[in-house]
Amino acid sequence: MKQLEGKVAIVTGGAAGFGEGIVRLFVEQGARVVLADLDVAKGEALARQLGAATRFVRCDVAVGSDVATLVTSCVEAFGVPDIVINNAGTTHANQPMLNVDEATFDRMFAVNVKSIYHMAQAVVPLMRRRRKGVIINIGSTAGIRPRPGLTWYNASKGAVNLLSKSMAVELGPDGIRVNAICPVIGETGLLEKFMGVPDTPENRTRFIATIPLGRLSRASDVAAAALYLASEAAEFISGVELPVDGARTV
Numbered sequence: 001m002k003q004l005e006g007k008v009a010i011v012t013g014g015a016a017g018f019g020e021g022i023v024r025l026f027v028e029q030g031a032r033v034v035l036a037d038l039d040v041a042k043g044e045a046l047a048r049q050l051g052a053a054t055r056f057v058r059c060d061v062a063v064g065s066d067v068a069t070l071v072t073s074c075v076e077a078f079g080v081p082d083i084v085i086n087n088a089g090t091t092h093a094n095q096p097m098l099n100v101d102e103a104t105f106d107r108m109f110a111v112n113v114k115s116i117y118h119m120a121q122a123v124v125p126l127m128r129r130r131r132k133g134v135i136i137n138i139g140s141t142a143g144i145r146p147r148p149g150l151t152w153y154n155a156s157k158g159a160v161n162l163l164s165k166s167m168a169v170e171l172g173p174d175g176i177r178v179n180a181i182c183p184v185i186g187e188t189g190l191l192e193k194f195m196g197v198p199d200t201p202e203n204r205t206r207f208i209a210t211i212p213l214g215r216l217s218r219a220s221d222v223a224a225a226a227l228y229l230a231s232e233a234a235e236f237i238s239g240v241e242l243p244v245d246g247a248r249t250v
Contacts, residue, residue: 002028002029002030003029003030003227003231003232003233004026004029004030004031004083004227004230004231005029005030005031006030007026007030007031007032007082007083007230008031008032008033008034008074008078008079008080008081008082008083009026009031009032009033009034009081009082009083009084009085009230010033010034010035010036010070010071010074010081010083010084010085010123011023011026011033011034011035011036011085011087012036012037012059012061012070012085012086012087012088012115012119013036013037013061013087013088013089014033014035014036014037014043014046014085014087015035015037015039015042015043015046015056016037016039016042016188017186017188017190017219018087018138018183018186018188018219018222018223019035019037019085019087019088020046020219021218021219021220021222021223022085022087022219022222022223022226022227023035023046023050023054024050024223025220025223025224025226025227026083026223026226026227026230027050027051027053027054029227031053031083032053032054032077032078033050033053033054033055034054034055034056034057034070034073034074034077034078034081035047035054035055035056035057036056036057036058036059036061036070036088037056037058037059037088038058038059038060040056040058043056043057043058044056055073055074055077055078057069057070057073057074061086061088061111061115061118061119062107062110062111062114062115062118063118064118064121064122067115067118067119067121067122068118068121068122070122071119071122071123071126075126080126080127080130081123081126081127081133082132082133082134083133083134083135083136083230084119084123084133084134084135084136085136085138085226085230086115086116086119086135086136086137086138086160087138088111088115089111089112089138089190090107090108090111090112090190091108091150091153091190091193091194092104092105092108092150092152092153092193093193093196094147094149094150094193094194094195094196094197095149095196096149097151097152100151100152105152108152108153108156109152109156109159112153112156112157112159112160113156113159113160113163116137116160116163119135120135120167123135124171124174124176127171127174127175127176128171128174128176130175131174131175132175132176133174133175133176133177134176134177134178134229134230135164135167135171135176135177135178135179136178136179136180136181136226136229136230137160137163137164137178137179137180137181138160138180138181138183138222139157139160139161139164139180139181139182139241140153140154140157140160140161140182140183141182141183141184141185141243141245141248141249142154142157142158143155143156143157143158143159143160143161143162143182144158144161144182144241144243144249145248145249146158147185147194149196150194157182160180161180161182161241164178164179164180164239164241165178165180165239165241168238168239169239172238172239177229177234177235177237177238178238178239179229179234179237179238179239179240179241179242180240180241180242181222181225181226181229181242181244182241182242182243182244182245182249183217183221183222183243183244183245184211184216184217184243184244184245184246184248184249185207185216185217186216186217186218186219186221186222187216187217187218187219188219191216195207204216210248211245211246211247211248212246212247212248212250213246213247214246215246217244217245217246221244222244225242225244229242
């Protein structure tokens with residue numbers, strides 16, 4: 001029996017990185033998935049590759065009307081989502097905090113934090129009517145044990161981590177579970193920005209040295225954690241801030 005057989009999921013930022021890993025594993029485990037992303041070419045290509053169980057919707061998660069359209073598109077294609085993964089995110093380059101311009105700050109908080117507000121407005125009423133649902137927000141170890149040079153990004157992910165717990169408390173009586181997954185720095189398209197230096201083996205080594213298990217996080221790590229939290233095996237798990245970090249935050 002596949003772990004997500006018959007389930008419907010939305011994954012934002014689903015065309016690459018952690019999001020792509022989640023989409024692929026969820027489809028493999030029986031879910032029908034609507035993946036949202038700004039990268040139309042990658043999103044459409046992934047949906048074609050994965051077949052009839054997948055739909056792509058272009059969505060800027062910082063725009064409320066885009067998120068509302070995304071949820072409506074999911075309902076029309078597959079039904080009310082059982083699972084929502086708020087994965088889309090961005091960062092500023094690793095640099096002194098005062099060097100980050102206001103437009104970059106605003107965009108980052110809109111994508112990383114306000115997007116969850118927009119998604120909640122669109123999807124929580126649907127889940128409440130069914131008295132069930134799973135929301136997983138992709139936070140970060142940056143919101144638990146921050147690295148220097150990423151102050152404003154750290155703050156945005158601290159907000160994601162905390163609001164996940166608050167959502168869990170408020171939505172629990174409605175049968176809705178909410179958890180945060182907190183990856184350590186990973187092998188994604190944002191790696192160079194997080195490091196603030198070119199992605200070379202030598203520079204990676206400096207960051208890997210802070211992770212006791214000795215490597216960066218991978219999409220497969222985050223996808224496996226999301227699968228567990230979305231599945232019936234985690235039916236009593238809510239309000240958790242789950243580090244996927246090789247013991248980085250210990």
